[in-house]
Amino acid sequence: MTQIVELLLLLVALTNFVVLGTTRLSTCIRAIAVQGALLGLLPLALYPGGSLHTWGLAAGTILVKAIVLPRFLRWAIREAAVRREVEPRLGYVASLLLGVAAVAAAFAISRQLPLLEQAREMLVPVALATVIIGLLVLTTRTKALVQVVGYIMLENGVYLFGLIHVERVPFLVEVGVLLDVFVAVFIMGIVVFHISREFDSLDTTRLTELTD
Amino acid sequence: MLLLALLGVPAVAAVVAYALPAPGARAAWLGLSASGHLALVALAWFAPPAPVFAGWLALDALGLVVLSTVSGLFAVVAWYAVGYLRRASPRGGRAFASCLLAFLGAATLVAVSHHFALLWVGLEGMTLAVAPLIFHRHDRRSLEAVWKYLVISSVGIALALLGVFFLATAQAVAPGGRPLVLDDLVSGAAGLQPAWLKAAFIFLLVGFGAKMGLAPMHTWKPDTYGEAPPLVGGLMAGALTSCAFLGLARVTQVAVAAGIAPFVRPLLVGFGLLSLIVAAAFLIGQTDLRRLLAYSSVEHMGLLVLGLGLGGLGSYGAVLHLVNNACVKGVMFLAVGNVLLSAGEGPAPVLTGALRRTPASGLLLLVGLFAVTGSPPFGLFLSEFAIVSGAFQGGHYVIAFTVLALLAVIFVSLSARILDAVYGPAPAAARVAESPWLVAGPAALALVTLMLGVFIPGPLFRALADGAQVLGGWAP
Numbered sequence: 001m002t003q004i005v006e007l008l009l010l011l012v013a014l015t016n017f018v019v020l021g022t023t024r025l026s027t028c029i030r031a032i033a034v035q036g037a038l039l040g041l042l043p044l045a046l047y048p049g050g051s052l053h054t055w056g057l058a059a060g061t062i063l064v065k066a067i068v069l070p071r072f073l074r075w076a077i078r079e080a081a082v083r084r085e086v087e088p089r090l091g092y093v094a095s096l097l098l099g100v101a102a103v104a105a106a107f108a109i110s111r112q113l114p115l116l117e118q119a120r121e122m123l124v125p126v127a128l129a130t131v132i133i134g135l136l137v138l139t140t141r142t143k144a145l146v147q148v149v150g151y152i153m154l155e156n157g158v159y160l161f162g163l164i165h166v167e168r169v170p171f172l173v174e175v176g177v178l179l180d181v182f183v184a185v186f187i188m189g190i191v192v193f194h195i196s197r198e199f200d201s202l203d204t205t206r207l208t209e210l211t212d
Numbered sequence: 213m214l215l216l217a218l219l220g221v222p223a224v225a226a227v228v229a230y231a232l233p234a235p236g237a238r239a240a241w242l243g244l245s246a247s248g249h250l251a252l253v254a255l256a257w258f259a260p261p262a263p264v265f266a267g268w269l270a271l272d273a274l275g276l277v278v279l280s281t282v283s284g285l286f287a288v289v290a291w292y293a294v295g296y297l298r299r300a301s302p303r304g305g306r307a308f309a310s311c312l313l314a315f316l317g318a319a320t321l322v323a324v325s326h327h328f329a330l331l332w333v334g335l336e337g338m339t340l341a342v343a344p345l346i347f348h349r350h351d352r353r354s355l356e357a358v359w360k361y362l363v364i365s366s367v368g369i370a371l372a373l374l375g376v377f378f379l380a381t382a383q384a385v386a387p388g389g390r391p392l393v394l395d396d397l398v399s400g401a402a403g404l405q406p407a408w409l410k411a412a413f414i415f416l417l418v419g420f421g422a423k424m425g426l427a428p429m430h431t432w433k434p435d436t437y438g439e440a441p442p443l444v445g446g447l448m449a450g451a452l453t454s455c456a457f458l459g460l461a462r463v464t465q466v467a468v469a470a471g472i473a474p475f476v477r478p479l480l481v482g483f484g485l486l487s488l489i490v491a492a493a494f495l496i497g498q499t500d501l502r503r504l505l506a507y508s509s510v511e512h513m514g515l516l517v518l519g520l521g522l523g524g525l526g527s528y529g530a531v532l533h534l535v536n537n538a539c540v541k542g543v544m545f546l547a548v549g550n551v552l553l554s555a556g557e558g559p560a561p562v563l564t565g566a567l568r569r570t571p572a573s574g575l576l577l578l579v580g581l582f583a584v585t586g587s588p589p590f591g592l593f594l595s596e597f598a599i600v601s602g603a604f605q606g607g608h609y610v611i612a613f614t615v616l617a618l619l620a621v622i623f624v625s626l627s628a629r630i631l632d633a634v635y636g637p638a639p640a641a642a643r644v645a646e647s648p649w650l651v652a653g654p655a656a657l658a659l660v661t662l663m664l665g666v667f668i669p670g671p672l673f674r675a676l677a678d679g680a681q682v683l684g685g686w687a688p
Contacts, residue, residue: 112407113407113408113411114385114405114407114408131374135367138363138367144359147363151363151366151367151370154367154370155370157374158370158373158374158377161374161377161378162373162377164377164381164384165377165380165381165384165391168380168384168391169329169380169391169392
């Protein structure tokens with residue numbers, strides 16, 4: 001089972017880099033959907049012979065992260081009629097390099113922290129790397145929709161870390177995460193929709209009227 | 213039972229408010245439910261409620277102080293809304309009252325939860341409940357404000373959740389203890405893994421700090437307070453920030469019990485000083501009244517974490533300051549709301565000479581100015597005095613003098629703009645009628661601030677002292 005877990009985690013890390021390197025919005029969304037599906041499979045691989053709890057978590061995660069959210073994002077694209085041009089503030093090569101640095105940093109930090117037995121070798125570093133790369137996408141991309149993708153990655157990283165505690169800490173934590181992603185992105189999506197109607201563009205660099 | 217009632221009243225009231233057809237009925241219902249909630253909170257002072265759900269929900273002294281502050285401020289804002297909704301129609305329409313009540317319910321959850329994940333859910337709920345209310349004018353500036361608010365606070369809340377997970381990890385190595393329950397974390401603090409606990413503290417500080425609006429995570433604040441309807445701004449500055457501070461105080465409580473106070477105190481003091489510096493710098497020459505209040509809020513949040521970080525008398529000062537800050541922010545935001553209402557919409561609203569155009573609100577603004585800058589005999593004088601004394605007692609003379617200098621700068625900048633708003637020329641000179649709904653609430657809050665500066669009732673003093681004690685401090 002350990003090998004499957006590591007394979008899944010490796011694929012999660014790869015999807016992060018796909019988002020960092022792509023120029024197309026639809027590729028971003030596909031990558032985030034794949035990442036959601038991988039996150040759904042992880043609890044089953046981590047806790048084999050899973051209880052009802054792990055199965056429920058897996059099903060819920062796949063439903064929300066791999067199906068509902070990507071669909072919702074695609075709907076937002078259609079409504080706003082934008083398709084390509086991720087338009088980073090930072091070049092693609094630079095962001096990929098920063099992504100590599102993030103992974104290295106995540107591994108270095110996790111070395112320093114005493115780990116629990118549930119925390120498989122790669123789980124914590126990949127979780128931290130996903131958080132950092134999510135923040136990177138959120139801060140270096142200008143399109144509102146891509147920022148939402150970055151936020152989902154950040155949430156995914158938090159979720160990955162939470163997997164350590166699936167068996168120890170009751171349900172509530174996971175429900176909180178799913179609810180949070182769902183609602184936050186939902187509202188952000190609505191706002192994005194409004195942004196497009198208001199300015200005919202999804203570019204947040206144009207939101208610069210409020211300054212001191 | 214009382215705890216469940218406290219949570220249930222706003223939740224049920226929010227649903228009922230949505231079902232009521234007439235806007236007037238919704239506003240009256242909002243006021244009535246808020247008063248009902250306040251009555252239940254008052255009952256909790258006389259009959260301390262028993263913990264429920266295996267200790268996940270409990271009301272200790274610190275929680276009770278925050279709950280009473282939030283509930284009192286909310287009741288004032290709710291009755292103010294009755295008058296406000298007759299004059300203006302903020303965004304949200306039918307859902308306006310429901311969103312406000314949901315906000316109250318989530319705030320109650322934060323105040324009574326002794327479980328970090330529940331506390332997090334409550335803060336998340338508060339954030340989401342006010343988000344639709346900020347976007348009240350369908351224009352570019354309002355949109356920008358809500359976008360900034362959503363991005364910064366949702367990132368903050370995500371990092372805070374990671375902090376909660378780190379806290380669970382720190383506890384996982386310790387034998388026994390219910391996961392993430394505050395009381396077990398404190399009693400088993402010696403067994404917490406220090407590295408994970410420190411990491412948890414940093415993430416929770418950044419996450420809850422973003423919610424409080426500590427510098428450098430404060431950038432959403434001026435925009436949001438500048439664009440939100442004033443009563444929503446008042447609730448955010450008085451209630452949302454207080455609840456986020458409670459979250460931070462809870463982690464500090466665990467950290468102090470675990471003996472990593474030397475690690476957390478400098479961090480808190482640093483964020484506090486930085487917030488004061490940023491507030492002082494941006495207040496100079498600030499002309500927009502609501503942005504002025506936003507930076508004033510950054511200042512007061514800075515003072516809160518500064519007191520928390522200094523410990524000793526500073527902890528007492530911080531808890532007292534929380535109550536004072538909520539009252540005075542209520543006075544200021546609602547009074548500014550009245551001034552804006554009387555100025556009317558338009559490209560160049562008249563924002564000077566409030567004393568002549570709207571005498572009662574002008575007077576409230578003037579009283580609020582003296583209160584918010586910590587002049588005696590108002591409550592903020594006492595709490596700021598306690599925080600600065602905490603610095604002197606701890607031997608941090610540089611910090612104490614820096615804070616005093618910054619407070620002086622802030623006093624001058626705030627006075628310059630607000631005195632202009634109160635006494636400045638009033639071109640139209642026409643007096644605008646003031647509805648008693650719009651004046652009574654802020655006046656009551658001003659009286660509470662005044663009372664806290666002169667006399668602190670016994671039970672409140674004991675609650676403040678207990679609160680200060682769990683944070684590693686003491687009362688005078």
